[in-house]
Amino acid sequence: MFILNAPVEETIEIDNRIYLLKVNALEISSIIKPGQFLNVRVSERVSPLLRRPFSVCDVDGEHLYLMFNIMGEGTNILAHKPKGSEIDILGPLGNGFNLGGDYKTAVIVAGGLGAAPFPYFTRTLTGKKDILSFIGGRSKDDVITYNLKNVKEATEDGSRGFKGNVVQLLEKNIELLKSKKIKIFACGPTPMLRALKSFCIKNEFDCEVSTECAMACGFGICQGCSIESITEQEKYLLVCKDGPVFNIKDVVI
Numbered sequence: 001m002f003i004l005n006a007p008v009e010e011t012i013e014i015d016n017r018i019y020l021l022k023v024n025a026l027e028i029s030s031i032i033k034p035g036q037f038l039n040v041r042v043s044e045r046v047s048p049l050l051r052r053p054f055s056v057c058d059v060d061g062e063h064l065y066l067m068f069n070i071m072g073e074g075t076n077i078l079a080h081k082p083k084g085s086e087i088d089i090l091g092p093l094g095n096g097f098n099l100g101g102d103y104k105t106a107v108i109v110a111g112g113l114g115a116a117p118f119p120y121f122t123r124t125l126t127g128k129k130d131i132l133s134f135i136g137g138r139s140k141d142d143v144i145t146y147n148l149k150n151v152k153e154a155t156e157d158g159s160r161g162f163k164g165n166v167v168q169l170l171e172k173n174i175e176l177l178k179s180k181k182i183k184i185f186a187c188g189p190t191p192m193l194r195a196l197k198s199f200c201i202k203n204e205f206d207c208e209v210s211t212e213c214a215m216a217c218g219f220g221i222c223q224g225c226s227i228e229s230i231t232e233q234e235k236y237l238l239v240c241k242d243g244p245v246f247n248i249k250d251v252v253i
């Protein structure tokens, strides 16, 4: 784990209100895995003790990319960081996705900004596994398909792709999914993950899910990020240290 001041190279608004921040951080970019995250101190002015966690969105040589929208003060400052300024980042943190295993097709399931970890995931698995991406949002403005492959889209208002939620889109494609040897990798809002959990249990699909919660330290010290476990070994797990990626069957969502 490194803590370093990373120079900001670029901040791009890739889509309506969605930002991509590119920083230079070779120590981290050379070892970080898809699904791991960084804890970012956006500014000394904003709750100085509190960092903000962000998934690694993509990696390109010495560059790391973070994807976010403006939720509050921290992300607002981050979106307006000038080129050449520095941000204090801590990482890599968390476990990341387990990409190995006896499956042929990786099925990405994401809602809204849950798409953030999957450009790097897609880059890493390309040429090793087939990839199918099921991406959902409330309306077309919430559907983020940046650097994803073989995308099927769902919107609840029907403004793009299938009309309904992304789990209903999976149901619609059940024959396709059952015809392949798949493993599902997911990230998104809690209602989506709950529905996905029932879908995976019903259809006996293996699924890893990247979870989110409020965090402080980001590496297992403050105990502030527990998630209820259904494993026999532990009653609670820490999202920052044991996760953020879990087998969907192992945690209460």
Ligand SMILES: Cc1cc2nc3c(=O)[nH]c(=O)nc-3n(C[C@H](O)[C@H](O)[C@H](O)COP(=O)(O)OP(=O)(O)OC[C@H]3O[C@@H](n4cnc5c(N)ncnc54)[C@H](O)[C@@H]3O)c2cc1C
Binding pocket: 037, 052, 053, 054, 055, 056, 066, 067, 068, 069, 070, 071, 072, 073, 074, 075, 076, 113, 116, 117, 211, 212, 213, 214, 215, 244
């Ligand atoms: C492991 C992990 C990975 C993450 N990866 C990403 C990512 O790649 N891209 C991204 O945009 N966000 C990601 N998040 C969420 C991100 O950390 C928050 O959006 C960010 O901390 C908000 O900071 P802020 O100062 O702008 O907002 P704050 O001022 O802290 O909060 C503004 C409002 O947003 C709400 N809020 C804050 N965090 C969350 C959250 N996690 N979910 C729902 N509501 C929230 C607050 O309750 C408040 O109402 C991740 C979170 C975790 C735990």
Ligand code: FES
Binding pocket: 214, 215, 216, 217, 218, 219, 220, 221, 222, 223, 224, 225, 238, 239, 240, 241
């Ligand atoms: S955020 Fe401190 S233990 Fe997880």
